[in-house]
Amino acid sequence: MQKDFVREITAMDEDFAQWYTDVVKKADLVDYSSVRGSMIIRPYGYALWEMIKDELDTQIKKTGHQNVYMPLFIPESLLQxxxxxxxGFAPEVAWVTHGGSEELTERLCVRPTSEVLFCEHYKNIIHSYRDLPKLYNQWGNVVRWEKTTRPFLRTLExxxxxxxxxxxxxxxxxxxxTKMLNVYGDLLENILAIPVIxxxxxxxxxxxxxxxxxxVESLMHDGKALQSGTSHHFGDGFAKAFGIQYTDKEGKLQYVHQTSWGLTTRVIGAMIMVHGDDRGLVIPPKAAPIQVMIVPVAQHKEGVLDFAYDLKETISTYARVDLDASDKKPGWxxxxxxxxGIPIRLEVGPKDIEKGQVVLARRDTGEKIFxxxxxxxxAIIKLLDEIQHNLYQxxxxxxEEKTTKAINMKEFKETLEKRSGFIKAMWCGDLECEEKIKEETGATSRCIPFEQEEITKECVCCGKKAESMVYWAKAY
Amino acid sequence: MQKDFVREITAMDEDFAQWYTDVVKKADLVDYSSVRGSMIIRPYGYALWEMIKDELDTQIKKTGHQNVYMPLFIPESLLQxxxxxxxGFAPEVAWVTHGGSEELTERLCVRPTSEVLFCEHYKNIIHSYRDLPKLYNQWGNVVRWEKTTRPFLRTLExxxxxxxxxxxxxxxxxxxxTKMLNVYGDLLENILAIPVIxxxxxxxxxxxxxxxxxxVESLMHDGKALQSGTSHHFGDGFAKAFGIQYTDKEGKLQYVHQTSWGLTTRVIGAMIMVHGDDRGLVIPPKAAPIQVMIVPVAQHKEGVLDFAYDLKETISTYARVDLDASDKKPGWxxxxxxxxGIPIRLEVGPKDIEKGQVVLARRDTGEKIFxxxxxxxxAIIKLLDEIQHNLYQxxxxxxEEKTTKAINMKEFKETLEKRSGFIKAMWCGDLECEEKIKEETGATSRCIPFEQEEITKECVCCGKKAESMVYWAKAY
Structure with a gap:
């Protein structure tokens, strides 16, 4: 019976893209609508986002930031x-040209990101060194006019x-x-069990x-990379464009120095593609809205459901637990x-009750523990820990298996032809080589890692003096 | 010194609208931007919204609802x-006509509300009686193309x-x-200390x-009414327009019956206009992001700041507390x-420490308690309770002072000429009378209250047989 069900989704190794599409639909994460390129995030998908959001919001506040809310629309002149x-952004924004039946005198774009709105506001409220730092964050929706879209990974909104x-x-x-990049890294590694570069x-x-x-870059099951969070240092470029200045302690006018950093619903896609398998999702316990699902067996037999409800109440004091007491079959x-992808399934039937035991089934390994x-x-506390750890490992x-060094273009190409993954290779720092590598191999530079190593002394592409080691990969 | 500061905002009784505008700005709730009719919600304003959101989200989940997320855009044909x-909505929507540099073949409106998106989705996912009920909720932003706007009360977004x-x-x-209207009523009355009809x-x-x-309708300090939350019964009207049907237990196809209900950032405006005074905001303790603000006096004196920090740590175990240790003057x-509008100010200086006491100052009454x-x-726990209760009372x-009965149009008009407020008056149920009352008095029907009373047997306007008693008022 389980086998029949598994056939409902495409096998990962057969067609990874189709597997992904099947999983997000079958696991009730998303649905489509008549709005091209947008997705409906269904209750289970949104619960995952709420887990991530709550965790990240706590860290953002702990590091001294405050939440605010900026307008959805940006006048064209402000964006410019x-x-x-x-x-960078004009080619991919949606334009509002009419309000009600009136044509607007100036077009408004639907925010693709809110730098310019924050800058305008900062100019209003920052005057003195006493007003600094300003540490703001916003939770919201943005729109980028993408041609090809996929749930979580790339959507219009x-x-x-x-x-x-x-x-x-x-x-x-x-x-x-740096601090906020580390907050992202910690979220990905400790909560979502996704190792990052x-x-x-x-x-x-x-x-x-x-x-x-x-x-922070991570590698998916199929060997393609996914940019999972970015943190930008703006210097004083925006400050000069917007005139954001403060009077320092000596009474001199200075420009402020700015940053921005963002993390999106995309990380749900990362979680799916890093941990999922041919049976569907695998959610790391720390990110799981439901960590333990109780499935009663022969629940019509006297005492089984009462027992299951009691279990649920007890377990709810130390884990996120639910009970499916519907009349659907246990196999279903x-x-x-x-x-x-619920981390632990707890099975309990009349015979278990007689023997004074339950069955704990691990989602990650399939192991059943009496x-x-x-x-x-x-047992549950230990198991949740183990699953979290195991998924990360x-x-x-x-x-690591999908990360290879390349010392010349031949190696680079041959490796990528065999399988996708990270290629570590030296780079001279020239745009020309970066573009040539992309053209010839399909791989883009993912990042110049903080942890450098010297593979050779020459650029993998042109052979001139290398500046740094770079992670390259085909990417989402 | 305090007097000088108070002069920075207009007195309520002098110009209530100006008082409101002054307060939202001076209390750092909002700022304006170059986006017409939209507001920036600043950290303190957003913290208020987070308090309301968290409380309401808890109640929404407790009553069995699940959060989801629908697209921001609605194709014109779907809206129709x-x-x-x-x-109802076409005259007040914003239209997206271009994506990047391309003109769209079909205009998209920015959602003014999401009924049609939910309906389209429900048609996809509801098939059997087993799929019912579906209890979904969404947190998000919507846009309505308003001409005249005011922060929180009426904004484009x-x-x-x-x-x-x-x-x-x-x-x-x-x-x-009914259930969700009561959830709104409880939020307004118990958390925001706003009595509702x-x-x-x-x-x-x-x-x-x-x-x-x-x-749920509430009355502001100036006697104008504010609709604070609405809950709609759709019957099967949308279900028929969208073909949302399920197979019942007998195998027969049936249309579903739907509701929708919404509460907005507007309630922050209500909170301001119900409780505020000439010194600014007054936040009810249960809605206050900071319930107790510690202000050290003569903080340069040895031991004062240490003492204040210790206090903060202790108080944080039972109340939301902050400490202002900046070098600004205590008076500021x-x-x-x-x-x-912080409910309690805790003052502590060297003399207080010597005497083993602190001063608790109530925001609502100004009373100082050694x-x-x-x-x-x-003392703090009791005081927070008392302030909450006092504000509601x-x-x-x-x-009650601003609620009057009227038995004829002369009375109706004379009362409203003297002062704004609720008018309770009988109504025949005819649109004509409702429109005439609005035209002649400026008051609109706020609601036909569940708690009816028979003032007379005749309609206040036409004198024909009355159907029900109605609350009328000028409204925001």
Whole structure:
């Protein structure tokens, strides 16, 4: 019976893209609508986002940031104030031209990101060094006019948080950029069990208007990379374009130094593609809205449901637990909660009750553990920990298996022809080589990692003196 | 010094509208931007919204609802599917006509509300009676193209939650409509300390597309009414327009019965206008992001700041507390936190420490209470309760003072000429009388209250047989 059900989704190794589409639909994460390129996030998908949001919001507040809310619309003239920024974003914004039956005198774009709105506001409220730093964050929706879209990974509209901060000095802004990249790294590694490479984007790949961009990059099951969160140091570029100045302690006018950083619903896609398998989703316990699902067996037999409800109440004091007491068959329920990636399934039937035990089934390994009733609490707590740890380790191992060094273009290409994955290779720093590598291999520079190593002394592409080691990959 | 500061905002009785504008700005709730009619919600304003959101979200989940997320855009053809709905909303939507540099083949409106998106989705996912009820809610932003706007009360874009549910029967949908109105009523009365009148909107005032609309109405300090939350019973009107059907237990196809209900950032405006005074905001303790603000006096003296920090740590175990240890003068801080409406100011200086006491200053009454250090916890807990209760009672008293019965149009007009407020008057149920009353007095029907009383037997306007008693008022 389980096998039949599994056939409902395409096997990962057969067609990974189709597997992904099947899973997000079958696990009830999303639905489509008549709005091209947008998705409906269904209750289970949204619960995942709420888990991530709550965790990240706590960290954002702990690090001294405050939430605010900026308008959805940006007048065209405001968007144009910073030259690189408008060049980067203009091709992909949605334009509002009419309000009710009136044509607008100036078009409004639907925010693709809110730098210019924050800048305008900062100019209003920052006057003195006493007003600094300003550490703001916003949770909201943004729109980018994408041609090809996929749920969570790339959609016309997506949900995210965008932090925007102002500092007295370049050093402080730099420190902030690093701090928030680490907050993202911790979220991904500790909560979503996704190992990350931290590093800096190349000039070509940095954010439009930034001095530099830091990124956390992760590797999916199919060997393609996914940019999972970025943190930008703006220097004083926006400050100069918007005239955001403060009077320092000596009474001198200075420009502020700014950062921005964002993390989106995309990380749900990362979680799916890093941990999922042919049975569906696998959710790391710390990110799971439901950690333990109780499935009663022969629930019509006297005492089974009462027992299950009591269990649920007890377990709810130390884990996120639910009970499916519907009249669907246990086999259907097993499949359903495997598809949804619930970390632990707790099975209990009349015979278990007689023997004073329950069955704990691990989603990640499939292992079934017969557990005496008096040991349930310690067993569940231990198991959740183990699953979390195991998922991270598996993902790390996969990434290591799919990470290869290349010392010349031949190696580079041959490796990527065999399989996708990270290629570590030296780079001279020239745009020309970066573009040539992309053209010849399909791989883009993912980041210049903070943890450098010297593979050779020469650029993998042109053979000239190398500046740094770069992670390259085909990417989402 | 405090007097000088108070002069910074207009007195309420001099110009209430100006007072409101002054307060939202001076208390750092909002700022303006170059986006016409939209507002920036600043950290303190957003913290208020987060308090309301968290509380309401808890109640929404407790009553069995799940959060989802629908697209921001609605294709024009989809919006047109329910006739009354499009007629009601078309004049006030923003239209996206271009994506990037391309003109769209079909215009997209920025959602003014999401009924049609939910309906389209419900048609996809509801098939059997087993799929019912569906109890969904969404937190998000919506846009309505308003001409005249005021922060929180009426803005082009606002934040809200919108619940959308499907039920097997009309009775269940009716029950849901009532249940969620009560959730709103409880939030307003118990958390925001705003007494409400619950009732039904007239045909003229009901939601576009609804069978009927329930509302909670409250009265502001200036005697104008504010609709603070609405809950709509749709019957099967949308279900028929969208073909949302399920197979019942007998195997027969049936239409679902639907509701929707929404509460917006507007309630922050209500809170301001019900409780505020000439010194600024007054926030009810249960809605206050900061309930106790510690202001050290002579903080440069040895031991004062240490003492204040210790206090903060202790108090944080039972109340939301903050400490202002900046080098601003205590007088400035007193004014600042009065303007922000913090329920309790705790003053402590060297002499207080010597005497083993602190001063607790109530924002609502101005009373100062010398409190022995060992009694602080019980005093604060008691005081927060008292302030919450007092604010509700004061608001209730104000509403009662400003509620008058009218038995004929002369009385109706004379009362409203003297002062704004609720007028309770009988109504025949005819649109003509409702419109005439509005034309002659400026008052609109606020609701047909559930708690009816028979003032006379005749309509206040036409003198014909009355159908019900109605609350009338000039309104925001």
């Amino acid at each position: 104030r910073e030259k690189d920024h408008i060049e 997506f949900l995210w948080q965008e932090g925007h901060t102002c500092h007295a000095t370049d050093e402080e802004a730099h420190e902030e950029t 931290k590093g800096q984007k190349t000039e070509k790949e940095k954010f439009a208007g930034a001095k530099f961009t830091y990124t 329920k097993f499949n359903e909660y495997e598809m949804k 557990t005496p009733i008096e040991d349930i609490e310690s 598996k993902a790390l191992q996969l990434r | 599917r329910e006739k009354d709905h499009i007629e 606002f934040l809200w939650q919108e619940g959308h549910t499907c039920h097997a029967t009309d009775e269940e949908a009716h029950e849901e409509t 619950k009732g039904q909107k007239t045909e003229k005032e009901k939601f576009a597309g609804a069978k009927f609309t329930y509302t 801080k007193f004014n600042e936190y009065e303007m922000k 409190t022995p250090i060992e009694d602080i916890e019980s 004061k608001a209730l008293q104000l509403r």
